[in-house]
Structures are given as structure tokens and as C-alpha cells.
Amino acid sequence: MVVYDGIIESLQSGGGVSVVFNEIVSRMDSYLYISYNIDSKIAKSEYNQVDKFTFLERYKRCRISRNVYKRTSIFHSTYYRVPSDRSIPTVTTVHDFTYENFVKGPANWVHCWQKYRAIKHSDIVICVSHNTARDLMHYCPIDPSKIRVIHNGVSESYHVPPDLPAKTNEVLFVGARAGYKNFELAVDALVKRPELSLSIVGGGPLSETEQQRLDACLTGRYTWLGRLSDEELNLAYNRAYALLYPSSYEGFGIPIIEAMRAGCPVVAVNASSIPEVAGNAAILTNYADAELFSNALLSVSEKREALVIAGLEQAKKFSWDKCFEETLQVYKELM
Incomplete structure (x- = not known):
């Protein structure tokens, strides 16, 4: 069973990272979703674990309840965390390196410490673009064989309708x-x-x-x-x-x-x-x-x-179905 750490929902009300994981998780048949928000918009599984969110929670290792621990085969955090049990195969998705490029001081140090810990602990690291993969090798070099580039998708809500609205300026x-x-x-x-x-x-x-x-x-x-x-x-x-x-x-x-x-x-x-x-x-x-x-x-x-x-x-080159299938293949590599 894949365990998703849903910490991202306690860190932001929306955004690209939440969209990515909602699209992936919603296509999974069975999984455990660890939520810190009782009104989670992502968790849809019968296997849910709701934990209390504290100020420092985002920096802690993610705890997995004993009743689901034996069913855990993969751990995938929504935002750069690692499982409390280091023996669990771990996947990390890296979205960008904006902190490294544009943020200075303590905020940069803390972010990079957390991100690099997750990257180095992971068995496979997913990068959302080849450019992000190149940035990864520049800022936090790892064995290139651990990197998989899986592009984000785009919602099918975006389309050209048959009754086109009038063009504006x-x-x-x-x-x-x-x-x-x-x-x-x-x-x-x-x-x-x-x-x-x-x-x-x-x-x-x-x-x-x-x-x-x-x-x-x-x-x-x-x-x-x-x-x-x-x-x-x-x-x-x-x-x-x-x-x-x-x-x-x-x-x-x-x-x-x-x-x-x-x-x-x-x-x-x-x-x-x-x-x-x-x-x-x-x-x-x-x-x-x-x-x-x-x-x-x-x-x-x-x-x-x-x-x-x-x-x-x-x-046409980008879809959430394609993103999901490639992510699922990553999980199968580790099972």
C-alpha cells in the first residue's frame, strides 16, 4: 500500500503541489492518506489517518500508525518529509528550486535542509521537468539512476468550447x-x-x-x-x-x-x-x-x-492520466 503524507494541505490552502497530488491520489484504487486537516480535499480512501498539526510538524519525520504499518510498501510525502521508519521505500517529488535561486537567510537554510534530507533519503526522486532534474544535480547531487522525470498534467476543464466566447483585448x-x-x-x-x-x-x-x-x-x-x-x-x-x-x-x-x-x-x-x-x-x-x-x-x-x-x-503531450501512469510505474519499481 502507498502511504501519502498530506502535510501540504496544512501549509497552503491551494496551489500547484496540492493539485499534483490530488490528481495522483484520486486515481489510486487503494492507499493510506495521512491528513492533518479533518476537512481534507485530497483524502478519499477508506484508509485515513488524521493527526494533529503543530507548528513544527512539517519538519518532523512522518509517523505511520501501527495498524497500517505492516501494509505499507511505499511512502510518498506531499512536501519533503520522510517516514519515521527508514526502512520504508520512499519517493520524493521535487517541484522546483525557487528557494535556492531567490530566497536568502534562515528561510533558505531551513527549506534546503528539509528538502535535501528528503531527497537523499529517497529511493526514487521524481522531478516535474528535465530542468528541475538539472537543478537537482546542481544543488543536491544524487545518483542519477534514482531520478525520474514525470511532467505535470493539465486539467481537462481547459478546452476550446464549440460556442467560442467573443474575443477581447x-x-x-x-x-x-x-x-x-x-x-x-x-x-x-x-x-x-x-x-x-x-x-x-x-x-x-x-x-x-x-x-x-x-x-x-x-x-x-x-x-x-x-x-x-x-x-x-x-x-x-x-x-x-x-x-x-x-x-x-x-x-x-x-x-x-x-x-x-x-x-x-x-x-x-x-x-x-x-x-x-x-x-x-x-x-x-x-x-x-x-x-x-x-x-x-x-x-x-x-x-x-x-x-x-x-x-x-x-x-496533447501533457495529461494527468499520463502523469499518474508514470508515477504508478515508479511505485511498481519499489514494490
Whole structure:
């Protein structure tokens, strides 16, 4: 039996890591899910273990109840933990190396200590992209034979509906906005394209600083859409002029494939895992720069049909069924 440590649900209310494990776990026939949240959205098994969450719980080894211990064959944590019994075969999924690249001081030290402990303890390490696998070998070298690259999937909620919504002049910005996500560059790019508007999805409410900057730079040309469901975001992709994804670093970059699956042209940066995910189906700038983004957005109109066709084809390479089957093969290697 595979044991999943559901610590991620106590560390964040949503996000890419939670999506990945929900997609995998929901396809498993039988498993044990250790939850620290009685209202867990992931656990669906008859074998559940609910534990109390404490401040330091995320850094502790995961305890497995005696009544299920003998049935345990694989341990897979949702966020860089290892089992209390070191003899249990362990799988760790590595999503990115953002802390190593962009965070300094104690937060970096603690995160890296926990992540590297899990990586070095694991029998197999899953990386969500080849770029993440290269980063792994740079920051925490291990025997390469232990690494498996399994790409994330994309929800089937993203699609081109038969009754296409009317196209708008909206440029979408999806997700977190701080630091390397380069939200300010997206705003600067839109300043140069007065015929376009900016629609902001997720990432939490706009800060006072962001609000002031948007009011000054894009007066009457921006909207914060808040957190959208898959169905609502699919509609936004379908009606949008383009997705502008100016991030300088991604472990994978799910919004790129979401947009492509919904027939939305993508403008992004030729960096980290982005070219691996986008293939030849997006307009990729050489680096993150407002002028380059602005020019790329201008060229979308003449390239739209080719971008949409190429994007739909590229998106076919990624699915949660494929991700699950490859993950299941990893488990079988250790059983």
C-alpha cells in the first residue's frame, strides 16, 4: 500500500503541489492518506489517518500508525518529509528550486535542509521537468539512476468550447506576482500597448503598492479577477487576447499548458523549464524585459492562428492520466 503524507494541505490552502497530488491520489484504487486537516480535499480512501498539526510538524519525520504499518510498501510525502521508519521505500517529488535561486537567510537554510534530507533519503526522486532534474544535480547531487522525470498534467476543464466566447483585448496574468514572477514588467509591457487591457487572476488581493501602480500606469485598463475555478479560468483563456507569463523561473509552469489547451496564445520567457513545456508553440523572449514582452504581444495578432494550432498540439503531450501512469510505474519499481 502507498502511504501519502498530506502535510501540504496544512501549509497552503491551494496551489500547484496540492493539485499534483490530488490528481495522483484520486486515481489510486487503494492507499493510506495521512491528513492533518479533518476537512481534507485530497483524502478519499477508506484508509485515513488524521493527526494533529503543530507548528513544527512539517519538519518532523512522518509517523505511520501501527495498524497500517505492516501494509505499507511505499511512502510518498506531499512536501519533503520522510517516514519515521527508514526502512520504508520512499519517493520524493521535487517541484522546483525557487528557494535556492531567490530566497536568502534562515528561510533558505531551513527549506534546503528539509528538502535535501528528503531527497537523499529517497529511493526514487521524481522531478516535474528535465530542468528541475538539472537543478537537482546542481544543488543536491544524487545518483542519477534514482531520478525520474514525470511532467505535470493539465486539467481537462481547459478546452476550446464549440460556442467560442467573443474575443477581447484582455492580456491575462495568472498566479503569484512577487519577485521573479515579474508582474511589474507585465504592467510596463501593457503601458506600451494602450489597445490592450490587463486581467489579473489569483495571486491574492492586490497590495496597496500594486493598486497604486496599476492606477497610475493602466488607468481604467486593468481588472483583478480574483481566484477562478477551472471552468471560469477556461472561459477567461478562451476570450483572452493572450496569456503573458513573464516569470524568469518555473519548475514546470502549468498556466502555459492550460492556456494552450484552451486555444490561448502564450507569451513567455525562454528560461528554466518554460521552453521544455511550451515547445515551439509560444512566443518566447530571450529574457524578461518589458520592451520584449510589448513587441511579442504586438506580434500575437498576425501569428494567432499558428500559435493556437501549435498550442493545442503541444498541450496533447501533457495529461494527468499520463502523469499518474508514470508515477504508478515508479511505485511498481519499489514494490
